[in-house]
Amino acid sequence: MQHPDEGxxxxxxxGELPPEESAALEAHVAECSECSAMIAEAxxxxxxxxxxxxxxxxxxxxxxxxxxxKRRPWYASTQLRAAAAVxxxxxxxxxxxxxxxxxxxxxxxxxxxxxxxPAAGSLPVMAAxxxxxxxxxxLSARADQAMPRAKAVAGSAxxxxxxxxxxxxxxxxxxxxxxxxxxxxxxxxLRIGAADAARPQSAAANEAATAMRRSIADSSRQLRGTMxxxxxxxxxxxxxxxxxFKKLRTDSANGAARxxxxxxxxxxxxxxxxxxxxxxxxKSGTIAAAPSAPPAQAKPREEVFTITWTDKRGHxxxxxxxxxxxxLERLRQTLPEDQR
Amino acid sequence: xxxxxxxxxxxxAALVRYLTRRLGDRDWAEEVAQETFVRALRQxxxxxxRAWLFAVATNLVRDEARKDARRRQHLALLxxxxxxxxxxxxxxxxxxxxxxxxxxxxxxxxxxxxRLALLMKEEGLDYSEIAEALDLSPGSVGTTxxxxxxxxxxxxETMQREREMREKNAAS
Numbered sequence: 001m002q003h004p005d006e007g008x009x010x011x012x013x014x015g016e017l018p019p020e021e022s023a024a025l026e027a028h029v030a031e032c033s034e035c036s037a038m039i040a041e042a043x044x045x046x047x048x049x050x051x052x053x054x055x056x057x058x059x060x061x062x063x064x065x066x067x068x069x070k071r072r073p074w075y076a077s078t079q080l081r082a083a084a085a086v087x088x089x090x091x092x093x094x095x096x097x098x099x100x101x102x103x104x105x106x107x108x109x110x111x112x113x114x115x116x117x118p119a120a121g122s123l124p125v126m127a128a129x130x131x132x133x134x135x136x137x138x139l140s141a142r143a144d145q146a147m148p149r150a151k152a153v154a155g156s157a158x159x160x161x162x163x164x165x166x167x168x169x170x171x172x173x174x175x176x177x178x179x180x181x182x183x184x185x186x187x188x189x190l191r192i193g194a195a196d197a198a199r200p201q202s203a204a205a206n207e208a209a210t211a212m213r214r215s216i217a218d219s220s221r222q223l224r225g226t227m228x229x230x231x232x233x234x235x236x237x238x239x240x241x242x243x244x245f246k247k248l249r250t251d252s253a254n255g256a257a258r259x260x261x262x263x264x265x266x267x268x269x270x271x272x273x274x275x276x277x278x279x280x281x282x283k284s285g286t287i288a289a290a291p292s293a294p295p296a297q298a299k300p301r302e303e304v305f306t307i308t309w310t311d312k313r314g315h316x317x318x319x320x321x322x323x324x325x326x327x328l329e330r331l332r333q334t335l336p337e338d339q340r
Numbered sequence: 341x342x343x344x345x346x347x348x349x350x351x352x353a354a355l356v357r358y359l360t361r362r363l364g365d366r367d368w369a370e371e372v373a374q375e376t377f378v379r380a381l382r383q384x385x386x387x388x389x390r391a392w393l394f395a396v397a398t399n400l401v402r403d404e405a406r407k408d409a410r411r412r413q414h415l416a417l418l419x420x421x422x423x424x425x426x427x428x429x430x431x432x433x434x435x436x437x438x439x440x441x442x443x444x445x446x447x448x449x450x451x452x453x454x455r456l457a458l459l460m461k462e463e464g465l466d467y468s469e470i471a472e473a474l475d476l477s478p479g480s481v482g483t484t485x486x487x488x489x490x491x492x493x494x495x496x497e498t499m500q501r502e503r504e505m506r507e508k509n510a511a512s
Contacts, residue, residue, distance in 0.1 A: 006490075007483030016467040016482065042486065049489040052496050053462045055443035056361040058436045 003035055004028065009042045079325055243327045245269070245334060261321075261331060269321030269331055273339070275314075312338045344381050348418055351393050352377070354463040359397055361459050364444060372400050374415045388469060394460055395473035438503075446496040454488035461485055 004012070004025050011017045012025050029035045244264040251258055257273040306320045307328045317339060319328045332340060352373060359369035376397040386392045447455060453474060460470045467481040476484065 005483070006486040007480070009482075010486040010489070011467065011482030014461070014467070014482070014485070042489075045486075045489040045493050048493045048496075049458065050462060052443045052446060052492055053361060053459065055436075055439045056364075056447060057357070058440035058443075 003032065006038065006042065009035075009039055010046070013039070013042055013046060079329075082326070243323075243330055245331050263321070263323050263327060263331075265323065265327065267321055267323045269319055269323060269328060271331075271335075272316075272318040272320070274316040274318075307332065309340075311340055315339070344377055345418070347380055347389060347393070348377050348415065351390060352419070352422065354390075355393055355397055358394065358459050358463045359401065361447070361462075362398075362401065362456070370419055372397055374419070375400055377415055388472060390465060391469035391472040394463075394465060394469070395475075398456055398473060442496055442499045445499065446492050449495050450488055450491055454484055454491065457481060457484045458488040458492065 008017065008021075008025065012022050017025065029039060245261045246264075248260040248262050248268070250260075256275075259271040259273070261269045261271065263269055304320060304322050305325050305328055306318060307325065308316065308318045309332070311317050317332075319332060321328065355373045355376065356366070356369050359372050360366050363369050363372070376393055379396050379400075380386065380389075380393065383392070447459075450458070453476070456474055457470050457476070460473060465473065468478050470476065470481050471478040
């Protein structure tokens with residue numbers, strides 16, 4: 001037999017050569033080192049091209065695309081909007097409550113980072129004062145300048161990448177107009193803001209300012225895991241009385257405990273508690289919040305939200321119900337310490 | 341189960357994968373695959389089902405698929421069922437994305453006939469089926485495949501080498 005051509009070798013390796021031809025080829029190859037080298041090469045080409053063709057299936061998100069429910073873009077999420085609003089308001093109130101004058105800028109930078117705990121106390125003062133609306137755009141411009149520090153702290157806290165990303169974006173989310181010349185605006189902004197802060201309850205404001213100062217020292221430690229609580233506290237106190245929850249029933253099946261809560265603002269929320277053996281895929285300490293598609297037969301416009309997290313016992317926890325994310329988050333805060 | 345359902349269950353996954361690899365677009369691939377099964381409904385007698393389906397799908401890509409809304413709906417339901425069984429998408433790493441981009445380029449750089457023969461082979465079609473689907477002589481499939489494989493691998497490796505060179509230069 002003559003040296004087989006490359007096509008014949010591939011046909012042989014593909015098992016497509018008729019028996020007598022493959023017998024002849026095998027006999028030849030046993031004698032011919034040149035051809036056995038070609039066969040080795042052909043094997044390599046077949047394997048490599050197979051691998052390359054399989055790589056075509058890698059598309060962002062999955063090997064073969066799976067239709068994912070359409071999500072709102074990150075900047076449209078209620079939580080992020082609320083977080084951004086809180087950052088602005090907290091930064092602005094810090095600005096007002098500190099000394100005022102030229103030092104205010106630096107102070108705002110320092111104080112706006114540890115917004116977690118004290119912000120809750122100070123928020124109603126600013127958010128509830130309608131006259132402050134005019135001042136807010138000026139103030140938010142200030143707060144915007146204070147952001148880099150807040151971002152840096154957010155970045156240093158050990159959060160999963162996605163969440164850091166969200167936090168950073170939350171900090172970036174509002175893009176107020178660039179600050180006008182400081183000399184022209186500052187006095188006015190401060191005057192209005194300070195007046196508002198002082199009018200309703202200056203004692204409370206002072207108290208909040210003290211608390212704020214105290215918390216600066218351990219700000220980065222506190223920042224861990226508090227993004228959510230800021231959002232909830234800020235939004236809830238600013239808009240409506242906090243929702244209340246009533247435990248309706250608990251039952252368990254297949255290692256998952258299900259508790260149903262009634263929310264006084266309407267709707268029922270289900271808490272699913274799965275012990276570690278069932279919870280396989282999530283890393284501990286992550287909190288994911290995403291609107292999940294409503295069941296097919298649900299009434300239109302009734303959106304079901306879900307939040308999931310892994311609690312201190314390592315249980316996989318899921319809260320689900322046709323209520324806003326903030327309400328779910330609020331309910332989560334009311335759970336026993338080791339379940340949060 | 342109707343005949344078209346049987347065909348669908350037997351060949352849809354391979355056909356969609358073939359078409360997705362060919363077109364780089366899953367939605368489009370599913371549309372073409374569905375159209376292919378619709379055509380199969382109208383066909384009285386098919387000798388080699390797989391070769392026939394791949395041939396028709398290949399031609400449809402060429403001709404741009406026509407639509408048959410009612411039947412497509414039924415098939416879309418079946419496709420949705422199938423999708424639900426698929427595993428959850430895994431996140432893609434940067435390396436994987438790079439690999440996929442090179443693979444896409446290298447496959448696109450092949451001659452059309454070589455590319456189709458290779459993609460069909462990867463879906464398990466044998467030489468006679470490939471010959472039938474692409475209207476080739478059975479004896480030339482080995483040559484077509486060997487050429488396709490060699491070019492594909494060489495193009496891909498060239499791209500990789502170039503990238504390594506660039507990275508090296510960037511580092512130094």
